[in-house]
Amino acid sequence: MLNPQSDLILVAGGAGFIGSHLCRALLDQGHSVVCLDNLQTGRAQNLEGLSSDPRFEFIEADVVAPLPASVTERTARFRRIYNLACAASPPQYQADPEHTMLTNVVGSHHLLRLAEASSARFLLSSTSEVYGDPEVHPQREGYRGWVNCTGPRACYDEGKRAAEAMAFDYARLGRAEVRVARIFNTYGPQMHPDDGRVVSNLICQALSGREITIYGDGSQTRSFCYVSDMVDGLMRLMESETVGLDPVNLGNPVELTVSELLAEVLDLTGSRAPIVHMPLPIDDPRRRRPDIDRATALLGWQPRVGLRDGLERTCAWFARELAETTPQRVPA
Amino acid sequence: MLNPQSDLILVAGGAGFIGSHLCRALLDQGHSVVCLDNLQTGRAQNLEGLSSDPRFEFIEADVVAPLPASVTERTARFRRIYNLACAASPPQYQADPEHTMLTNVVGSHHLLRLAEASSARFLLSSTSEVYGDPEVHPQREGYRGWVNCTGPRACYDEGKRAAEAMAFDYARLGRAEVRVARIFNTYGPQMHPDDGRVVSNLICQALSGREITIYGDGSQTRSFCYVSDMVDGLMRLMESETVGLDPVNLGNPVELTVSELLAEVLDLTGSRAPIVHMPLPIDDPRRRRPDIDRATALLGWQPRVGLRDGLERTCAWFARELAETTPQRVPA
The missing domain is CATH 3.40.50.720 (NAD(P)-binding Rossmann-like Domain)
Incomplete structure (x- = not known):
């Protein structure tokens, strides 16, 4: 101790x-x-x-x-x-x-x-x-x-x-x-809004009403913890x-495509922002999912927060962040 | 210039x-x-x-x-x-x-x-x-x-x-x-006699009459330039x-097994030293041969010194080295 x-x-x-x-x-x-x-x-x-x-x-x-x-x-x-x-x-x-x-x-x-x-x-x-x-x-x-x-x-x-x-x-x-x-x-909360990672990108773009960028066709997978x-x-x-x-x-072994993640984010935020596709960056991994057998066996560890729950908390935090830093828009 | x-x-x-x-x-x-x-x-x-x-x-x-x-x-x-x-x-x-x-x-x-x-x-x-x-x-x-x-x-x-x-x-x-x-x-000449690499090991052991060490069964390959x-x-x-x-x-794309290299060295040195086998070191590569197409295309380069020729020059150099550093043995 x-x-x-x-x-x-x-x-x-x-x-x-x-x-x-x-x-x-x-x-x-x-x-x-x-x-x-x-x-x-x-x-x-x-x-x-x-x-x-x-x-x-x-x-x-x-x-x-x-x-x-x-x-x-x-x-x-x-x-x-x-x-x-x-x-x-x-x-x-x-x-x-x-x-x-x-x-x-x-x-x-x-x-x-x-x-x-x-x-x-x-x-x-x-x-x-x-x-x-x-x-x-x-x-x-x-x-x-x-x-x-x-x-x-x-x-x-x-x-x-x-x-x-x-x-x-x-x-x-x-x-x-x-x-x-x-x-x-x-x-999760306190992610850098501009760090270029897919969760923060999608949430910030959905909340701000700007175009939503998807790299490649969205079929690449990630696992989000x-x-x-x-x-x-x-x-x-x-x-x-x-x-x-x-x-x-x-990491969280629940794997989903970037398109599936986007659907969750759109559902949670109610966003109807337009979606644009951009080329995949060089050497971008197509699939990524951890085998966590070792962590579970050695540490008794596994993720407990589900994606929906985690995204809700993250969207709520980003919404507060953006409200504090973005001037209110006047609807046209 | x-x-x-x-x-x-x-x-x-x-x-x-x-x-x-x-x-x-x-x-x-x-x-x-x-x-x-x-x-x-x-x-x-x-x-x-x-x-x-x-x-x-x-x-x-x-x-x-x-x-x-x-x-x-x-x-x-x-x-x-x-x-x-x-x-x-x-x-x-x-x-x-x-x-x-x-x-x-x-x-x-x-x-x-x-x-x-x-x-x-x-x-x-x-x-x-x-x-x-x-x-x-x-x-x-x-x-x-x-x-x-x-x-x-x-x-x-x-x-x-x-x-x-x-x-x-x-x-x-x-x-x-x-x-x-x-x-x-x-x-080639000026290799470190004790650096643990296979060419210097085999030549020095053969020339000195000590036991010759082969790691694994000698079937692993190398390519020697x-x-x-x-x-x-x-x-x-x-x-x-x-x-x-x-x-x-x-590198030289001519690939040979460690056993074949040993046979060349024994032939060149006339050594009859006993051979002992030791376990392969961790992560030791089993095969290794360069594809040199790029070097040939870009640099007009390829190796010119054959193995027999190169080994002869190397054995001659090691023989002089060992003669200078080793006290002469008196035959029993």
């Missing part, structure tokens, strides 16, 4: 979508949380509900740079280090691919060194993108993936694969206790003692 | 096996060469024939660290940057997996930044290991590979894949002209104007 008076949990990327929910959940369990974020894609407003908590501390810093003294001077107090630091949607991580690669490799390196020095347990948030455009379905952790290491998604996909490699080397050498979560598509389920999985994985030298898929 | 009075070629890893041959060939063409090496696996004796050349300069430095002032103060003079810096045999690159990963990612990053600042062309020595244990045969450049990103070879394989990703991002963004060579097994052919390929690739955003395989 951690002692909230003396022990600290570091959440790198804690101002991001999943990171901020994780910080909230850790605080709710009574922990003291240090959130590190460069606010590149994480947002200060995600921290609004956290900053008033005396056990919460925010440090603006980039994990690519050496860790700030405000972290290193308390090295001995860290017990858990969650690394969620990296832009995670293609338009965002492709905007500066060099920084994306360094965030994953050099950032993970800095945090692994901290974990070693503090004897903290380290959790890497990896990604279903390590499977690339998968040839097998669903994806088990033993599948080695189909990633184009020379393409425009490689800065993220290969950066995460490299970070996994380094994390497991630390574990093999006994330098740190390591957990690796391969996170599949996740959605509600953020509270994902945070629960990450925390269980971090606290699990039985994982060994293996990554663990976390 | 480069001006040997003012223009410089940087060879990172230039004290290594292939690197030292490359330095020699560049000097023979009249170029001025700056060799950067940390002497981790590269060897000062590889530079013995080079150091007397007034156009050759050796700087002991690790590419993981910021480049030394002796390089950066001449940034504007570099025209070509060859990055061959990384331990390349499994026992060597697994000895410090963290350093192997950083050499590939951070080292390539430092050299790509130098290439951008100097408008130099950058060549990355990547590897057939990016294909992992391949499911298709022979390997074309478009094959995405079968790499275990969590295993003990991943520090090298994923490090190279990440370095390729970063190099092509520099090229896509117009930050540097980039060439990526995927180097298959290479052999003589070092002068490899250096020719690297230099042609660097000077090619038609490569685009694609990696290029360099």
Whole structure:
């Protein structure tokens, strides 16, 4: 058990979508949380509900740079280090691919060194993108993936694969206790409205009455996990003692096409916005669904929030967001 | 054309096996060469024939660290940057997996930044290991590979894949002209006697009369390229104007089993050393053969030194090496 008076949990990327929910959940369990974020894609407003908590501390810093003294001077107090630091949607991580690669490799390196020095347990948030455009379905952790290491998604996909490699080397050498979560598509409140991901795109476009963009013919599939389920999985994985030298898929195995998702969103929002089709991006995966047998067996975990329920909560949050940031339109 | 009075070629890893041959060939063409090496696996004796050349300069430095002032103060003079810096045999690159990963990612990053600042062309020595244990045969450049990103070879394989990703991002963004060579097994004089690779292992064991170690049953295949052919390929690739955003395989497509290689070595050395079989290492590829159609089409390149010829030259070199370093045995 951690002692909230003396022990600290570091959440790198804690101002991001999943990171901020994780910080909230850790605080709710009574922990003291240090959130590190460069606010590149994480947002200060995600921290609004956290900053008033005396056990919460925010440090603006980039994990690519050496860790700030405000972290290193308390090295001995860290017990858990969650690394969620990296832009995670293609338009965002492709905007500066060099920084994306360094965030994953050099950032993970800095945090692994901290974990070693503090004897903290380290959790890497990896990604279903390590499977690339998968040839097998669903994806088990033993599948080695189909990633184009020379393409425009490689800065993220290969950066995460490299970070996994380094994390497991630390574990093999006994330098740190390591957990690796391969996170599949996740959605919920506090998603970035402009991050280019399909759930936020569709909901924001439907709510705003703008054109709704579908890439390809909409037959590509995704599996969407509600953020509270994902945070629960990450925390269980971090606290699990039985994982060994293996990554663990976390995601919702309920698979649906992008067209089916759109139908749900249109139904929930009552939107009649026009739909336009655009070409599929390069190396976009056609299908993606996690095999979560390992997570269920090792962590007793499975998603509990259904798609309809999760989308309702997400639409409600986006509706409030857009109302606050968009001037009211006067009907013609 | 480069001006040997003012223009410089940087060879990172230039004290290594292939690197030292490359330095020699560049000097023979009249170029001025700056060799950067940390002497981790590269060897000062590889530079013995080079150091007397007034156009050759050796700087002991690790590419993981910021480049030394002796390089950066001449940034504007570099025209070509060859990055061959990384331990390349499994026992060597697994000895410090963290350093192997950083050499590939951070080292390539430092050299790509130098290439951008100097408008130099950058060549990355990547590897057939990016294909992992391949499911298709022979390997074309478009094959995405079968790499275990969590295993003990991943520090090298994923490090190279990440370095390729970063190099092509520099090229896509117009930050540097980039060439990526995927180097298959290479052999010849100046191989490290103890690097654990099959050609040097077999020759040294045969010459010394010790037991000869075969991993597995010897049916796994490799394709061996003589070092002068490899250096020719690297230099042609660097000077090619038609490569685009694609990696290029360099290697000898003549495939043989390890047992067939052993038979050649025993025949050439007249050795009757006993043969012992050991288990195959984890993730050891079963087959490996380059498809070199792209190199032939773009560079007019193909290997010219046959296996028998190359092995003869290599055995002769190892025989001299061992005679110099091993005390003469008195027959019983």
